[in-house]
Amino acid sequence: MSEQMEVVTLQVEEDRSGERLDKWVSTYDPDWSRVRVQEWISEGLITVDGKPKKSNYKVRTGETVEISVPPVEELQVEAENIPLDIVYEDEDVIVVNKPRGMVVHPGAGNNTGTLVNAVLYHCKDSLSGIGGVARPGVVHRIDKDTSGLLMLAKNDHAHHSLVDQLKAKSVERVYAAIVHGLIPHEHGTVDAPIGRDPIHRQRMAINHNNGKDAVTHFRVKEHLKDTSLIECRLETGRTHQIRVHMKYINFPLVGDPVYGPSKSQIRFEGGQALHAQVLGFEHPRTGEFMRFEVEPPGDFQALLRKLRNQM
Incomplete structure (x- = not known):
């Protein structure tokens, strides 16, 4: 096993017995998506009592699940001078009107030309780091071919506040x-x-x-x-x-x-x-409810x- 891999050992609790292996593992870390866990299972990086299993294996009480977590490959995200339609900006948040056809953040096959590349150039170092290297400031996303309003956080306090509002279902979308x-x-x-x-x-x-x-x-x-x-x-x-x-x-x-x-x-x-078309949220610093609206594109x-x- 690679020395760079972190090995996590977990034991199946009684109240979780009967769950699918991929679902059970994916609940232990917010960064472990179901798809990512399934890839690890197919690569033999997850074992149950020392034996590889399939994603749909039903875990049982007392079984030991060992996860060899591969090192995260950090993306080198470059700032790019791409025009932005900025609807609002202050020291905490930036609201942009994303055009159709633009990807929100870099990923497989999309390392350049994204909204994040553009915002990095515009904001320099003034973006929340909670989203990681590939998603600085990103609080929520809209699809590549969907246009419209998107909010980004310029510091960690604002990021936490906006994420909490999304969880509380108080953001108007x-x-x-x-x-x-x-x-x-x-x-x-x-x-x-x-x-x-x-x-x-x-x-x-x-x-x-x-x-x-x-x-x-x-x-x-x-x-x-x-x-x-x-x-x-x-x-x-x-x-x-x-x-x-x-x-x-x-x-x-x-x-x-x-x-x-x-x-x-x-x-x-x-x-x-x-x-x-519409995005409304409570400002992370002032508590004022802010509402923005932009008409659909041409x-x-x-x-x-x-x-x-x-x-």
Whole structure:
């Protein structure tokens, strides 16, 4: 075993007996994602009573689980002079309007051109370090092909405050979206847990066995040509939440390459018609509630005009 690996030894408690091995291990450290743990299991880095097991192995009371944690490879994130649409900034927080097509933070295959690269250049050393080297200041994310408002923390106090507000569900997050179909009711709520799709691992899905609670409130703003303009309010913030929830109720987002219909006569290039329009939170220092709103970008507005003209 590599000398650089940290070996963690755990014992299965009685009240956790019967859980899947990957789920059980992933709860012991917030940085150990389920996917990461599954990779370790497949590489033989996790054993149960000295023997390798599969991810779906059901752990039993008293078993000893040994995890050989590989060293973290730190990304070298470079500051880049990329234009930013800054909606608000002070010594604690920065709120930006992210364009469609921009990744939030560096990762596999995306080390440059991200929002973090741009913010590093703009803020210099004034960003919270809690998110680590690859995610300085990042409190929450929106998808690459979703536009709109995003808040970042410029110090650790602000970071903790904003994360706590997200956990307490007190942050206001409202999205504009265009979905396929005419939703027959004015408003509704989708309350369905979201987790990794067991078949297509790169996707998320409604997962009642291993998913996390997810709640989306929506309101129909306008009926268009075979589509609906809606407003979605997030109560939780799961990966791809609005996209998965709207597909679940059979009104998938227009342009969504993953969760939308395979064929559509409506052309919207570059991803889903989804925009983070409103963001509201309590300022970490002053306690004042701050609310920001930006209209959807030009391509979203052009699609709206086209659909209205077809009525």
